[in-house]
Amino acid sequence: MKVGFLGAGKMAQALAKGFVAAGLTKAENVIASCPKSDNYLLEDMKKDVSGCRTTHDNLEVVEQSDVVVIATKPPVVPKVLQEVNPAVRPHNLMMSIALGIPIRNLEQMLPRKTRVIRVMPNTPSLVKAGCTVYSCGTSTLEDDGQLAKRCFSSVGYCEEVAEVLIDAVTGLSASGPAYIYLMIEALADGGVKMGIPRPLAYKLAAHTLIGGAQMVLQTGKHPGALKDDVCSPAGCTIEAMYFLERSGVRGAIMEAVVSAALKSKETGQRN
Structure with a gap:
């Protein structure tokens, strides 16, 4: 070929x-x-x-x-x-x-x-x-x-x-790596703020996202169920999840996918 x-x-x-x-x-x-x-x-x-x-x-x-x-x-x-x-x-x-x-x-x-x-x-x-x-x-x-x-x-x-x-896939998976890199950077920054050396913080953050993705793909469980498995009653993870939900992180990510998808559609209409 x-x-x-x-x-x-x-x-x-x-x-x-x-x-x-x-x-x-x-x-x-x-x-x-x-x-x-x-x-x-x-x-x-x-x-x-x-x-x-x-x-x-x-x-x-x-x-x-x-x-x-x-x-x-x-x-x-x-x-x-x-x-x-x-x-x-x-x-x-x-x-x-x-x-x-x-x-x-x-x-x-x-x-x-x-x-x-x-x-x-x-x-x-x-x-x-x-x-x-x-x-x-x-x-x-x-x-x-x-x-x-x-x-x-x-x-x-x-x-x-x-x-x-x-166009929707463009907003999700084609643009998605940028969202993931932002998350990795933010996770690492949080770790650095709490005293973790930056090179180690980047590795921990990246491996954490890889591990989470593999759990979704290999177990076949709903992401929400996997999240619940990590959230012990009155524990630190559920406290963090409460903060994320209160801060509108879930809605912001959804809006990011929608805005990228609409931009892709708009680009196609111009060409």
Whole structure:
């Protein structure tokens, strides 16, 4: 499988590295492009995927690829797709990880009957702990969805969803790592305030979140039930939970997901 990336940012680098490591393709079958002004991204791509090819010519990427990952910023997508239109052929599968842009818009920007899949990964794909969803376009083949799942499962968890859910997923899991980093920083700051050395506080906070997530996934228990297991009567944890609830933390996190989802939807309407 020959894989091309229109755009060579961090996510493209993570996916290329993951695809090669999983044996889905070979490094010499990967090609990525970006503007000359961002040449450092191509240098980073070559470091992450030794033996891959790079170019400043978007047409070359499409001409030399079976699967093309659209990995540019949303405002650039219309211009880039207009540029590569002459090179798109029936054998090309176009996978877009561009924020917010609906399948119908992508299909309108590309030749008729182009096979399009919209994908929303997140940055932990860099460490093969990603969380990705995808939706297939109107002209995709049955094998295309299976290929998308294989590709993105190589860098973490992957699931097919109805496209109507992708903006919501963007607010939850695509933006979610930022919320988690904020929590880790805040937990660590609290530990430092109480005398824990900062390097240790960061490790304790990060491992605490990893452990909590694994408990949810491996036990299958409701998060609320797991929370109750930690909260002893009149104990320190229930006291902390009372403070969090009184401070509106639960509502603030919900609002964060909603606002990010609405922003994704708004971005798609502009492009």
